[in-house]
Amino acid sequence: MSSIPINATKKAVPPAMTPEERKVIFASSLGTVFEWYDFYLYGSLAAIIAKQFFAGLDAGSAFIFALLAFAAGFIVRPFGALVFGRLGDMIGRKYTFLVTILIMGLATFIVGILPNYESIGVAAPVILIALRMLQGLALGGEYGGAATYVAEHAPHGKRGAYTAWIQTTATLGLFLSLMVILGTRTAIGEAAFADWGWRIPFIVSIALLAISVWIRLSMNESPAFKKMKEEGKTSKAPLSESFGQWKNLKIVILALIGLTAGQAVVWYTGQFYALFFLTQALKVDGATANVLVAASLVIGTPFFIVFGALSDKIGRKPIIMAGCLIAALTFFPLFKALTQAANPDLATAQANAKVTITADPKECSFQFNPTGTKKFTSSCDIAKQVLAGASVSYDNIEATGPAKITVGTTVIEGYTSAGLAADEAKKKDAEFKKAVADALKAAGYPAKADPAKVDKLKIIVILTILVIYVTMVYGPIAAMLVEMFPTRIRYTSMSLPYHIGNGWFGGLLPTTAFAIVAQTGNMYNGLWYPIIIAGATFVIGMLFIKETKDVDIYADD
Template sequence: MNINNNLHINKKPQSYLKTVVAACFGTFLEWYDFLTFGALAVTFGPLFFPSSDPSASLLASLATFGVGMIVRPIGAAFFGSLGDRIGRKPVFMITITIMGLATLLVGFLPIYSEIGIWAPILLVTLRILQGFSAGGEIGGGAIFLVEHAGKENRGFKTSFLQLMGPFGILASTLQITFLQRWLSPEEFQAWGWRIPFFISFLLLLLAIYFRKTLEETPIFEELKIKDLKTEGQLLNNFKDSEIRKRMFLLFFCVSGAGAILFFCTQIYLPIFLKTTVKLSAELVDQLSVLSTLFLVLSIIFAGWLSDRIGRKPVITSGLLLGALLILPAFWLMKEIGLNSHGLSTSDTFTISFIMLGLSLILGLLGGPQAAILAELFNSKSRNSAATFPHNLAAGWVGGTLPFIVTWANQATNSSLDGLWYPTVFLFVATILGLKFLPETSRNTLL
C-alpha cells in the first residue's frame, strides 16, 4: 500500500503550501526566540553576570546559552514519545506556547543590580524552559513536514523548514542592529535589549493562529486507523539494533555535524570576528546578513540536489569540506585582522568570500537534513527515534561549542586551538558517513 499516494492524491496544491507556511512560521519563532538570546550574549554578561573580568562574564553568558541546548534532549525525549502517542499537531501547539511565554518573561526580568543572584537564576530557569520546548519543536517540525510532503522531491520541499534557522538569525540580527542604531548605547543597555523579547509575544499569537489551522499528518492518521500503539516507543527504539544504529548515525553524521557547522559559522563566527579579528560590530552584522542570505540559497539548492543525486553524497561532501576548511578559514580571517591597520576593500571581500564559503558548506548538510531525519525511521518510531538524537546532538555537541571553543582558546592562550574540536569531529563524521550512512531518498515513509 503506497500511503503517500493514497493519502495525498486528493489534496489540492495549495494544501501543502499552507502546511509549509504554518509549520515554518512556528519553527521560525522557535529559532528567533532561541537565537535572540545568543545574539545578546555580550549584552547579558555585565547585566546578569557582572565581573571585573569581561571574559568571565562572556563565558557565563555563553554557558547560560549552552544550558538551553543541553536541556533540549530531555524535551525531545518527552515530546518525541508524546508525538508518537497523541499526534504531531498537539505537540506543536504545546511547544510553541512554552517557548513563547518563556521568551516573553525574559523581557520582564530584573537584572543583577536589582535583585542580585536571583537574576541569573531566573534567567537560567527561563533558558531551561526554552530548551525543553525547542527539543519537541526542532526535529518534530521536520517530521511533520516530511510526512505531509509525499514521495516526490521531499528534499526540496522540506528544505524550506531548514531556512527558519537562518531567518531566525537574520531577524534577530537585523532587529538588534536597528535597536542599537536607534538607541544610544546607554538606552540599549538599560532597557532596549528587552524589546525583542516583547515582540516575540506578538509572533507567538500569530504562530498559534497559524498552527490551529494545521491538519494532522496523513502518516499518523494511518497509524490511528491501524490502531498501532506506541507507548514507551523511545525505550523500544534502543532495543532494536537497526534503529539504534541509525539513531547513532543521525546523531553523529547529520545532526551533530550540522550543529557543529551551524554554531561555528552562525553563532561563534560573529563573536570571533568582533573579539579576535577586531572588526566593528556594524561591519560584522552586515557581513552576517550577507552570509545568511547566501545560506538560504545554499540550503534550497542542496535540498533540490539531494533529490537528484541522493542525500548521502550531498551530506558527506559537506562533512568533508567542513573538516578540511573550518580551521584554515578562521586562521586566515585572524591573519587579515592582525596584519591590517584598517580593513581594506580587498580584506573585506576576502572575509566575505570566506563567510559565503562556510555558508555553502553548512547548506550542504542543512538542505537534506529534514528529509533524511524522517526517512531513516519507520512511522511508528519516527518521532521519538529522530527527535532524541537530533536534539541530543544539537544540545550537547552544537550548543556547548561556543563555550568549549572559547574556554579552550583561553586555556591555551590562543584564538584558534579550540577549533580543533569541531575539525576532528567533522573528520570522524565524514569517515562514518561514507562507510555506514544509508541512502534514503527513495525510501517510503510508512
C-alpha cells in the same frame, strides 16, 4: 500473496500535495522561524546580557558564564526531544507544536521583563538560566515535529526539497533576530540599547507568539499520523520502542555519530562561532559584525533549498558527507583569511611581536568549565585566561615557579590568587591585566579592529562560503533523519540524535573552543574541535550510513 506488494505500492506513492497542504507546511515553517528567533536572541546579545545579569563577575568571566547559560539551553534539548517526541508519537504532531511554541514564546517574553542583577541580585542569573532551560526543552520538541510533519505531507520524490524549507528556518530566525537588534540599536542608539533597549527584541516576541499560535491552531494533523491513528497502530511506548530495541537503537546511534554530530559542528562554526570570532577574537564592533553575518545569510540561505532539492536526485548522503569533508579541510585557511580581512593590525602584531608564557605545566589546567562554577587560581591559568581573552596567540615554555608573560622584551610576572582576600585578588587582577594590556599595546596589538581597515566585502565572501557549508550538511538532513525511522516512533527516534548532536556537540562549541585556545595558546586551535568531529562523522557516515532518498516513509515498520 499478491495483495502485499499492491498495498506497499499504494503506500510508497502518496498523493500530490494540495494547495491547503502547502499552506499548512508554510505555516509550520513560519512558526519555526519565530521559535528560532526567540532562541537566538540570547546568543546574539550574549555580551550585553553578561553585563546585565552577571554583573557580580569580572567582564571576562561574565561573558564566559553567559556563554554557558547559552549552552544550558542546548544541554537540555535532548530531554525536550524525549518528552515532546513521546507526546508527538502518541497524541499527534499538531498539539505538540502548540505546547512547544507557547513555552518558547513565554520564556522569551519573560527574559525581556526580567529584573537584572543590580535589581534582584543572584536571583536574576538563576531565573535567566531557568528560562534558557525552558527554551531548550521547547526547542528539543520543535524540530523533530516540524521535520516529521513536513516530510509526511511532502509528495514522494520531493521530501528533500520540502523539508529544506524547515532547514532555512534556523538561519532565517537568526537573520530576523539580527535585523530586529540592528533596527533597535539604530533607532535608540548604542548607549540606550546597552542600558534598556536590548529588552525590546525579547518583548516584541509576544506578538510573534500570538501569530504563531494562531497559525498552528489552523493546521491539520499529519496525514501519515492520522492514518496510523485511525488504524490503531500508534505506539503505546515510543521511548522503549526507540531506545529499548537494538534494531532501532543502533540506527539512533548511527544517526548521531554518522550524521548529526558533524552536521552540528559545521553549522555552529559557520554561523555562531564565526560571529563570536569576529566580535570576541577579532574585536569587530557588534553592529558591524551583525550586518556582515546577516548579509552572508541572505546570500547563502537559498542554498538550503538547492541542496535539499539536489538530494532528491543524487541522494542525501553524498551532499552531507561532502559538506563535512570540505569544511574540515578548509576551516583553518578561511578563519586565518577572516583575521586578515577583519583586523589586519592584529594579524601583523601576531606575526611580528612574539608572546610567550613561561610556566610550570603542573599549574596549567584545561579550562573547560561547563558549569561556570570553577575558579582558576594558578598563575599559569590566570595568565592564559588573560591572553586568550585578549585574542593573543602565544607559545608555551616550561619552567618552574610562578608564570610570567613575555611580550617582545617586556616581562610581566604572574601571580596566584589562591588564598588572597577578595579585594586583594581584585586589585592584583586589575594590575596584571593593565600591565599585559600596556605591553601588548606597545607591541602593536590593537585593542579593537580599526573600522577603516575592515575589508567588509572579503569578510562577506568568507562568511558566505561558511554558510554554504552549513547548507550542504543541513539542507538534506531533515529528510534523511525522517526516512531512517518508521512512522510510529519517528518523532521520538529522530529528535534525540538530532538534539544530542546539535545541543551538545554544537551548543558547547564556543566554550570548548575557548578552552582549547587557552590551553594551547593559538587563537585558531579552537577549530580543531569541529574539524575532528566533522572528520569522524565523514568516516563513520561513509562506512555505515545507508542512502535513504527512496525509502517508503508511509511504511508501518
